Amino acid sequence: YSGGLGMLSGDHLKSASDLGMPLVGVGLLYKKGYVQQVLNRDNWQTERYPENDWYNMPVQIVKDHAGKPLRVEVDLAGERVQVGVWKVPVGRVSLYLLDTNLPENSPTARVITEQLYGGDRENRIRQEIVLGIGGARALEAMGLKPTVFHVNEGHSAFLLFERIRHLMRSRGLSYPEAREIVWASSAFTTHTPVMAGNEYFDFELVRKYLENYSKELGLTFPEFLDLGKEEHSSMGFCMTVVAMKLCAFLNGVSMLHRDVSRDMWHKLWPNLPRYEVPIEGITNGVHTCSWISHEHHQLYSKSLANGGNGVPDSCDWSRMGEISDKDMWDTHMVRKRKLVNLVRDRLKRQHMRLGADRTVLAEIATVLNPEYLTIGFARRFATYKRATLFMRDLERLLQLVTDEQLPVQFVFAGKAHQADVHGKEFIKQVARLSLDKRFKNRIIFVEDYNMNVARYMVQGVDVWMNNPIRPLEASGTSGMKAVINGVMNLSVLDGWWPEGYSPDVGWAIGGTEAYNSDEERDYVEAESIYNHIKKMVAPLYYDRGEDGLPHGWIKMMKACVQKLAPHFNTNRMVREYHERFYSHAHRSSRKFQENSRVAEIARWRKKLDENWPRVKAVTDQFKPEMEVHAGAKLPVSAVVWLGDLKPEDVDVQLHIGTAGGEGLFKEGKSVSMAQEARMGDAYVYKGEVPCYKSGRHDFSVRVLGRHPDAVNALMPLYIKWSEE
Structure with missing residues (x-):
């Protein structure tokens, strides 16, 4: 794991x-x-x-x-x-x-x-060369010739260089031509929302392992290094930057992570508004059949079957309400009792290894009560995930776990990276608290978290707790695994949860506001955890009908599955990758099997390179109307100089929206302008600003490169804004 x-x-x-x-x-x-x-x-x-x-x-x-x-x-x-x-x-x-x-x-x-x-770092770069370059060569040696390559994180980005090298050798292409093919047929997914999570190598280490290799690409070593630099002055070779420069299709793994990534990597597209930085959002999912319990699978298959390929595709999730409350609850309690048995068994083995006496082993047989509200937390013990946040006020916590009317128990599991001393300290604190007599049997830490423990936990707890520092969780998937088993999330609005959350399917810790300090954030969000459990979660769980069933809770379980399971799965995710990335990249790959077509787009890009410094747009003096009604259109004209470029090489656009304090737009959209006339060595373009809403409207004219075979017009170097 x-x-x-x-x-x-x-x-x-x-x-x-x-x-x-x-x-x-x-x-x-x-x-x-x-x-x-x-x-x-x-x-x-x-x-x-x-x-x-x-x-x-x-x-x-x-x-x-x-x-x-x-x-x-x-x-x-x-x-x-x-x-x-x-x-x-x-x-x-x-x-x-x-x-x-x-x-x-x-x-x-x-x-x-x-x-x-x-x-060490040297072994790391050796691993990544084996993965990227060796991986591409292995596919070729096996006779596998993928038309599309999907780089996940920057660690495998060296494969992009190997693809270029192979195309140059096998098809006699130049570096610019081979790069054109690789760029148009490659996708890259970033999975980290912090700069420290991206791979950087020292220039001398890169020189040691890749200087000779760069010559096979026809590049000087400084040219090779530039492909891994965020800016000319950058002091490290960043694998994420390599992938972003050599892949046309880029994405983060949730909508929030998309926005964070656009902020992080805006410097690669400095002349674009942040919202146009070409990093998309494709939210992660989970493989439903791998994480759903056998009992829930049987229940859904019997009650929701609708033909198709098995859960989730064969289920009509809108029929969740047809499952009886008794069947839903009985299924959940079967899994909960199995979790309790697993925890007891693993605790017994752990304490036997440590030489515990019979008294301790007898006590373990009574650990956890399957009738009590059980909250689970299991994941890597990285410090930003704040596993100890629930311990911030031990008196409040003690009140929760010892409440005779509404008792609560917690099950924790997780590993820290072997070099993460702070993460190990978090584990120590939680494990020690589990041995504190005041919290005994109400807080449990399960040793050696793995896939098996993960399955039992997401299938058997009542609530899945997740409290990372926002926005440091790129997506998170454990909560999705809980959802398909009818387990509700109590989570910070980070990663996937802003897309999934509504009050009828789970609970939100804190909000989306910015805090003045880490201390304030931790205080507010710890209080939110205690208050949610005491005032909302526990009362709903223990509110039983005459038949002993928590009907309000079960209603929420069903809504949770019905609304979230159909979307947060990898079948949807893979379809989305196919529709938005793979299919387009595949078409480009097929299209560029003709060397002449590759040569033509490479010539076009070279022409852009040579002429772009001469491209200039000047908007004609604009006289604003005193009063403009919503729905009206205001005429705009611009004079555009293109050097030796032709009008068909570019797209002259009107960008309309709201400008921010930095001079860039905060929001906006573009419409193409029409070429109306030739004026000496310039062209006259005209368009209209649609006043589609009330209030202030800002606009600017810009010039972009355009080619029918170019996958993405938003290239870092080929955007020129008008001079006002």
């Missing part, structure tokens, strides 16, 4: 299989897999790294035409490293994992794929 991105990638592949999409995944085969968590007597996280036994796992060695294990080669600072390939069948699609732990490699090369997050 290696965090949400690993789970998301697996769910992405499973949905591709469900939908019959011809997709392959490429990753690294880690000899030690991910860390196992062991808490010592002081409740401090220690780590174990058991080695994977590939010969007893669902992986198989990929062989070449001669029946020998397939090998591809990558050059790592002059060392020729052999890379093996293993195949993992995922339904109708395949995952290929790369392995350098081979007898023919040196000891330093063999450890490249030993461990996730293992080693």
Whole structure:
């Protein structure tokens, strides 16, 4: 278990299989897999790294035409490293994992794929070269020729260079021509909302491993470095920047993350308003059948079946109300009791390892009461996720868990990165509180969080709590896994939750306001947690009818599933990627199979490069009317100089909206202007400003590059605003 991105990638592949999409995944085969968590007597996280036994796992060695294990080669600072390939069948699609732990490699090369997050910065760049360059070569060696490549995070962005190099060699293209194809047929998804989450390499480390490689692309080393720089003065080579410069299709993983990413990377498009920065939002999802409990699957299949491909596609979610309250509650309680049994079993094993006596082991048999309101929190213990926020006021917390009428219990699980001392301290605090006699049996920490524990928790708790620092959670998916099992979210409005939240499906911690300090934020949001549980969550849970069922709670469970399950799944997500990215990139890839077509667009871009400094637009003096009625259109004309460019090479637009304090628009939209006349070495363009609402209207004329084969007109260098 290696965090949400690993789970998301697996769910992405499973949905591709469900939908019959011809997709392959490429990753690294880690000899030690991910860390196992062991808490010592002081409740401090220690780590174990058991080695994977590939010969007893669902992986198989990929062989070449001669029946020998397939090998591809990558050059790592002059060392020729052999890379093996293993195949993992995922339904109708395949995952290929790369392995350098081979007898023919040196000891330093063999450890490249030993461990996730293992080693120093040098091993990190070696891993990413193997993944990107080695991965692209492995696909070619297996005869797989994808038309579209999807880079997830910047770690695999070196594959974009390898695609360019391969196209130059195999088709005799120039670097600009090959880059044109790669750009138009590549997608990039950023999964982090903080700069520190992006990969940066020191220039000298890049020089050591990639200076010779850059020559194969026909680039000088400074030209190569520029592809990884946010600005000319940048002091690090950023893999995210490489991906954003070499991929036409860019996205964040929620609508909020889209906006955050546009702010973060606005410097790559400094002449665009923030809302036009070409980073889209495609919200993550979860593979429903992987995370729904067997009992819920049976219930939905029996009650909501509507033909199709299984949950979620075969379910008519609008019929959730037809499920009886008793069936819904009985199904939930089955899963809740199973969670309680799992927790007791794991606690017993943990304490036996630590030498606990019979008295302690007997007490563990009574840990958690399945009748009590149970709140779950399970995820990486990164500090921004604030696992200890609920402990901020221990007296308030004690009142909640010891309330005889409305008792509450909490189940926690999660791992910290092995180098994250602060995250480990959070684990220690929660685990110690679970041993405090005042909170005994009401707060539990489950050791060694993994996929199995995750399933039991999202299927068995009553409420899923999530309280990251907004907006540091790019998406989050654990709450989506809870939703499909009828578990409501109590969450900060971060990641996916602003899109999912409404008062009838869950609860929002705090709001979207800005705070004056971290202290104020933590106080306000901790109080929000206590108040929600005491005043809304617990009373609703314990409000029972004559039949003993919490009908109001069950109504909310059904609404939660009905409204959220149909959207927050990877079948929807993969369809969205296909409709918005893959299909367009595929068409571009097919279109550019003709070398002449590639050469033509490369010539056009070269012409833009040479002439853009000479492009200028001047808006004719505009005389505002004293009074303009909504719906009226005001005529605007502009004189545009294009150098040696032709009108068909550009799109002259009127951008209409509301200007902000920095001179850029806060909001707006564009309409193309029409060329009306030639005036010496300039062109006259005319258009109309539609006054579509009351209030102030701002507008400006701008010139963009335009070509029928260009995927995205919003290129960083080719936007020129009018001179007022």
